[in-house]
Amino acid sequence: MRAALAILRKDLRIEWRTREGLASVFVLGVLLLVVLAIAHDAPVDEAPALAPGVLWATFLFTGMLGVQRGFLLERENDCLAGLLSAPVDPGAVYAGKLAANVVLLAVTQAVVVPLVGLFLHVDLWAVAPGLGLVLLLGNLGFAALATLFAAIAVRTRAREVMLPLLLLPLLVPLLIGAVSATRAILAGGVGAARDGLSVLAAFDLAFVVAGWLLFAYVVRD
């Protein structure tokens, strides 16, 4: 726990100091939203139906950029070897990187989600608690899988291509669950989103545990 917290603090400190990751994620997020809104060109009364898909598609692409950046920090000066040379369980390193990614992705969501409401004419305040739960579960599941795969991708030459190739196919269940739960919440509240939330919770549990157990194998030479 001590090591995970140290890594979390270190990542947040670097991000706060440089703001490189968040700045690029925000810009990409806004651009994606604008492009998707223009491409759909939906009438005002039909636009809210697009919100779940647009929200999660934007989150996925911006999230991949953010998580990749988190591991590029460890590549410079071979810092990942520095972490692995410490007397800590590699699972704790994973937990620290995961926690940092969850926080940074949550900040991204805090900017992107209101913009989705604005562009697609959805009143998100009315469903804020339920939507917050979906966002949290979606964020955790995405970060759990992306943190594991970013650790693999960052060590390959074609890392920019490798991460989406590895990640996107496995994210399909999370995407289905998140879009379904978001749509249900926008239509009828948390109760109606039970199935989607269950998929998200199961996904989170499976990949947080898998990431914790497998991280040692993907980072050791």
Next chain:
Amino acid sequence: MDAPAIRAEGLVRTFAGTPVLSGVDLVVDAGEAVALLGPNGAGKTTLLRVLALLLRPNAGRLALFGVDAAAAPPALRHRIGYVGHESFCYPDLTGRENLAFYADLFGVPDARTRVEELLAWAGLEAAARRPVRVYSRGMGQRLALARALLHDPDLLLLDEPFSGLDAEAVAALQARLAELRAAGHALVLTTHDVERAAPVATRLAILHRGRIAWAHDGGAADPVVIAAAYAAVVVRRG
């Protein structure tokens, strides 16, 4: 009798099918300092990374302090300090923040005092608040050495430790290494600079084509002897 700090038997490591270590045997006891010489590509860095538990050997046996490295618990790393070609320090953190971070990871008691002590030793007090990104090569190397010493490891593995250091820093490092050796710590360092390593080393060895091809026990060897051995091992064998 205590187990040796390092007992390596027949260590083999390949990369993409190419052997880099081809059966290294090495025993290093507490209070010994081994200087590994060898041409580029001899396997010195790979050997140190295997000894630092950062690379797994493909074959052979490695025990550190009597503990089988293949099943080493994370706590064993507390007894190892490693300086590689890279500093392991985050460019966007300051020198002090980097040391504080690693002190936290290694669970160093009274970390603040220890960090300040090592910053002073490394001559980095004035630069401690600057991001590592603006450090010179030598400053980065001094910070890397300070990082490796933070947790007072029993085994110190140093890959080209004198690289980038000015004469004053070299002398400070030699003095520190001699102190550590005298205090019973085990040291393994790789170098191309025999003159700088010799005052520290109790044993010299030449690594060639992934094997220990020559070794000299009993303190600093005559540079002429070393040069002759190097020529015999590296130049004539090719």
